[in-house]
Every structure is written in C-alpha cells, then in structure tokens.
Amino acid sequence: MGGGWLGVVSGRREGGMSVRRSAQRWGPGGRRIAGAVIVAVIWAGTSGCGRDENVVVDPATEAALLSISTIPSELAQAEQRVTADCLRDHGFSAVESFEVPGGDSANLAGIVGLRDVEVARTEGYAEIAVRHDAAPATTGESPTDSAYETAFAGRPGHDVTIELSGGTTIGAADEGCLAEGRKKIYGSVKTYLWITNISQDIRTAVGDIRTSPRMMAANVSYLTCMTHKGVSTTGLSNTLDIAREKFASSRAAHEPPGAEEISMAIADAECQQSAELAKVANEAIVHQGAQWIQDHEKQILDIAAARKEALARAKSTLNRT
Numbered sequence: 001m002g003g004g005w006l007g008v009v010s011g012r013r014e015g016g017m018s019v020r021r022s023a024q025r026w027g028p029g030g031r032r033i034a035g036a037v038i039v040a041v042i043w044a045g046t047s048g049c050g051r052d053e054n055v056v057v058d059p060a061t062e063a064a065l066l067s068i069s070t071i072p073s074e075l076a077q078a079e080q081r082v083t084a085d086c087l088r089d090h091g092f093s094a095v096e097s098f099e100v101p102g103g104d105s106a107n108l109a110g111i112v113g114l115r116d117v118e119v120a121r122t123e124g125y126a127e128i129a130v131r132h133d134a135a136p137a138t139t140g141e142s143p144t145d146s147a148y149e150t151a152f153a154g155r156p157g158h159d160v161t162i163e164l165s166g167g168t169t170i171g172a173a174d175e176g177c178l179a180e181g182r183k184k185i186y187g188s189v190k191t192y193l194w195i196t197n198i199s200q201d202i203r204t205a206v207g208d209i210r211t212s213p214r215m216m217a218a219n220v221s222y223l224t225c226m227t228h229k230g231v232s233t234t235g236l237s238n239t240l241d242i243a244r245e246k247f248a249s250s251r252a253a254h255e256p257p258g259a260e261e262i263s264m265a266i267a268d269a270e271c272q273q274s275a276e277l278a279k280v281a282n283e284a285i286v287h288q289g290a291q292w293i294q295d296h297e298k299q300i301l302d303i304a305a306a307r308k309e310a311l312a313r314a315k316s317t318l319n320r321t
Helices: 059-068 073-089 117-123 143-153 176-186 189-206 213-228 236-247 259-275 277-288 290-295 297-319
Strands: 012-014 017-021 024-026 032-034 038-040 159-163 169-173
Touching: 059 189, 059 277, 059 290, 059 297, 073 143, 073 176, 073 297, 117 259, 143 176, 159 189, 169 176, 169 189, 176 189, 176 297, 189 277, 189 290, 189 297, 213 236, 213 259, 213 277, 236 259, 259 277, 277 290, 290 297
Parallel strands: none
Antiparallel strands: 012 017, 017 038, 024 032, 159 169
C-alpha cells in the first residue's frame, strides 16, 4: 500500500478482504516451510458502523481491548520453544527463533510501520533493511518432509475454527507440534485464534477511521514534523516506501544499521510519537466501535483474561532452564 496515508497490515486480496499466511513452519535442519494458519487482516471500506453518541465504553473494557491488541513477543517465543521441543521428540531439528509478529504497543487499527524511538535508534528499519537469504530450492517432497509435516501440523482436515462477527472463518491445526505449543501457552487452539484475531474483528465492524477529524489532524501533524526533519512524505505508508527504496535488503541480520538509516528511523519514530498516531487511532476505533464493544463486552473481557494467563505461562516457559 503506497502513496498517501497510514499503512495498515495487509496481504493477498480475496473477495474484498486481505488475507495472509501468518505462521511459519520449521523443516528438517531449520528449513522454513509455508505456514498453515490463515489470519485475515481487514481494513474495511467507508461503510463501517455508525457511532451512537449515547453509548459509552466502560474504561475497564477499553483497557481490556487495548491489552488484547498488544501481542507481547514472549507469547510467540514460548509457543515456538514448546513446538521445537515437540519436534525434537519426534526426531526433527528446529530453529530456536523465528520472526515474531505483533509488538509491545496497542495497535487496534493495525497500522503498519509504528516504531519506538529507542528501537529505531538501535535497529533502524530492520524489517525492511535486513536481508533474508532464500532457502535452498527443493526438488519435491521426500518421505522425511511428509513425516515432518505430520509431526508439525497433524493430519489434514483436523482443524479448529472460529467465526468472527463479520462472518469470516479462521482456522488452525488442532493436531501436531504447532497445536501442542499453542495449547500449552494459550490453553487451547481456539483461544489462540481469538487472542490473535479479536483486533481485526473490531476493525471490520468499525470500518475506515482515516477520515475522522482527529486522525486527519494527527496525519497533518506527522507530515509537518517529518518535513521539519528533512523527510518529504505524504504519510506513514509513503515513509515506508521511501525507506524501502533507500534501505531494502541492504544489510545482513548481524550488521548494524548505517547512520542514514538510523537517522531516518529516529525521525520517523519521533514524529509518530509527537503526532500520537497510535493513541489517536486507538481512540478513533473505540469511539466509532463503541456499540460493537458494548455488544461484545463479555467476550472482550474473557479474551483479555485468557491473554493474561497465556502471558504468565509463556514467561514461565521461557524462564525454565
């Protein structure tokens, strides 16, 4: 998504919906294989639900919703560790780390490109600049690959599904080591699916927040700040396009960012912070989605409680020797 405004998480377009495969699999010797879990991430059109000014969101419910939209890295890291241990029990090696989705800041709007100033100072635009070497080409599936697939994701067709309020169905394997990791950390595969997809559910219900007065004002503030810092951009997504042109695949994972990359990343992060992009976007989602939030209050509170329990299990798993 290039050009003008805030970028949002997106992927392959299907029937008006952006769909992407979010999980990664680990093959023998650490080889990555395309994942099986499908996560739909939606930026709805302009027809989202109208705001009922008489509906007031309970502060505790709002806090719970914001907590769910934060995906701590410990959750994915612990899930990966349990999955890797399970694969080793089946005789397969597995990598010890993988790309961790999410972040430590609430991001109900699914904005792509949000960054912390301190992270920008040390990592620059790592998601763009770090070069990922392609996996060696394979010449077809071997018996070992087949056995690995079964160990990893179980037998085909043994999935758990949830249905979002907009009608989208999302599923994940209920067998195999990946499912074992999710069950141990999240309590169940279904709980994992709800924790990782509730934010997109409200985005679907709310619709497009980009034309709300506060969001437009925040974008102007961001653009003005970036101009003062010497970066000519039309919006956050355009800033990422500029960074991609300058730094895409420019360094290996072990190489630190260069001075130009760090400078631009810090400017970007500081302007996002100054304009309060994430805060304003979260408030716009809550404001426009107040009725949806009230209608789903019990579900939100239950999922937030499950996420808290999952994080405690994740930290315990990671702290074990």
